[in-house]
Amino acid sequence: MEEEINKYKENNMISWIKGRLKERTSLDGGALIAVGLVVLFLGPFATWAAYAAIAYGAWTMWKSEGSE
Numbered sequence: 001m002e003e004e005i006n007k008y009k010e011n012n013m014i015s016w017i018k019g020r021l022k023e024r025t026s027l028d029g030g031a032l033i034a035v036g037l038v039v040l041f042l043g044p045f046a047t048w049a050a051y052a053a054i055a056y057g058a059w060t061m062w063k064s065e066g067s068e
Contacts, residue, residue, distance in 0.1 A: 020026040039046075
């Protein structure tokens with residue numbers, strides 16, 4: 001009996017997920033979650049990358065292209 005209940009719950013959950021994946025709003029929500037996770041986990045890296053880009057840009061503007 002318990003096995004039948006678990007199988008029913010599993011099938012019901014799969015059906016619910018499949019139904020939600022067909023909706024545009026679910027895809028929009030998934031995209032927003034993905035962007036939020038990227039900012040959360042890569043935010044500190046992005047800050048250091050920005051500092052490095054500013055420093056390298058300033059250095060390349062200061063340095064001449066010639067052999068002087």
